[in-house]
Amino acid sequence: MTEITTLAAFRAAADELAASGPARIAAAATADELAEARNALVGRASGRLGALMKALAALPKEDKKAAGEAANTVKATLEALLDARGAALAALAPRGPAIDRSMPARAQWTGTVHPVTQVIEEIEAIFREIGFTVATGPEAESPWYNFAALNFPADHPAMDLHDTLYLGDEAVLRTHTSPVQVRTLQAWQPPIRVLVPGTVYRRDFFDPSHAPAFAQVEGLCVDEGISFVDLKGTLSHFARRFFGATKTRFRPSFFPFTEPSAEMDVACRLCGGRGCAACKQTGWMEILGCGMVHPSVLEAAGVDSARYTGWAFGMGPGRIALQRFGVPDIRLLYDSDVRFLEQFA
Numbered sequence: 001m002t003e004i005t006t007l008a009a010f011r012a013a014a015d016e017l018a019a020s021g022p023a024r025i026a027a028a029a030t031a032d033e034l035a036e037a038r039n040a041l042v043g044r045a046s047g048r049l050g051a052l053m054k055a056l057a058a059l060p061k062e063d064k065k066a067a068g069e070a071a072n073t074v075k076a077t078l079e080a081l082l083d084a085r086g087a088a089l090a091a092l093a094p095r096g097p098a099i100d101r102s103m104p105a106r107a108q109w110t111g112t113v114h115p116v117t118q119v120i121e122e123i124e125a126i127f128r129e130i131g132f133t134v135a136t137g138p139e140a141e142s143p144w145y146n147f148a149a150l151n152f153p154a155d156h157p158a159m160d161l162h163d164t165l166y167l168g169d170e171a172v173l174r175t176h177t178s179p180v181q182v183r184t185l186q187a188w189q190p191p192i193r194v195l196v197p198g199t200v201y202r203r204d205f206f207d208p209s210h211a212p213a214f215a216q217v218e219g220l221c222v223d224e225g226i227s228f229v230d231l232k233g234t235l236s237h238f239a240r241r242f243f244g245a246t247k248t249r250f251r252p253s254f255f256p257f258t259e260p261s262a263e264m265d266v267a268c269r270l271c272g273g274r275g276c277a278a279c280k281q282t283g284w285m286e287i288l289g290c291g292m293v294h295p296s297v298l299e300a301a302g303v304d305s306a307r308y309t310g311w312a313f314g315m316g317p318g319r320i321a322l323q324r325f326g327v328p329d330i331r332l333l334y335d336s337d338v339r340f341l342e343q344f345a
């Protein structure tokens with residue numbers, strides 16, 4: 001500010017302050033900015049009004065009254081504007097805790113269906129279309145349901161402690177879903193067509209292809225006049241629907257509860273039957289075990305084996321999930337690691 005030595009210069013400086021101050025006040029967007037503006041405009045020590053009051057002291061005595069009135073008018077005007085702006089900013093200020101809009105949003109977690117459950121649901125859907133219903137049974141079974149009723153001889157190696165988890169003498173953790181066959185045959189009259197998904201238990205080592213608890217899906221069909229042709233036709237239909245396999249083959253096998261027994265292979269989906277590492281160069285993938293229900297099983301459940309016949313199958317949806325999703329180790333399916341599982345959304 002140039003030095004003010006006359007009343008006219010003083011008035012000009014006061015008018016200039018009155019003209020430029022309101023814009024400075026209006027530009028203050030926060031309480032802090034408004035405090036800065038107040039200090040710059042009307043502050044006693046370093047503000048422009050303070051500088052005017054110092055200049056007033058140097059004016060000739062006869063001019064001081066008029067200069068003082070001019071300064072007070074500017075001060076009153078600016079302070080009224082500062083107070084009004086302060087009230088307006090206070091009304092705009094947010095209530096409650098401040099919101100930090102730069103914080104990242106919380107991640108949205110979406111649940112997914114476990115790959116083994118996906119496979120089971122797909123198998124169920126295919127069999128429901130052809131008249132099967134879903135049945136379940138207890139996981140802690142009596143040895144009679146788990147072995148004797150299913151035609152296991154009393155000295156069968158599967159009953160060995162190395163293979164079966166016993167819960168005392170009276171119960172085992174079921175080693176397969178086949179006990180539900182017996183319970184179904186006891187509870188319902190043929191015709192019977194049931195699908196039995198469930199968890200089964202073995203004393204297996206936990207290695208890349210074995211788990212001590214794993215999923216199994218069992219199927220059972222019992223009626224008058226049921227033959228191996230029905231078994232082949234139904235399971236081949238399933239293989240076409242589920243695997244898109246054009247070729248299936250049945251190899252002779254042995255299970256205590258079926259006679260004759262077979263294992264079903266489908267043409268390897270990866271190589272189309274030419275042979276690859278996944279199918280060990282055979283061109284085939286083993287999918288399930290099956291066979292005609294042994295007459296002893298029907299009789300044990302109270303079904304007349306002279307009148308009724310049936311077929312059954314069992315398969316491991318965990319193994320199927322490994323093939324379908326290209327997972328190299330069955331333990332990954334049962335570790336419940338969300339980082340692994342969320343890939344199957």
Ligand SMILES: [Zn+2]
Binds near residue numbers: 272275278280
């Ligand atoms: Zn192959």
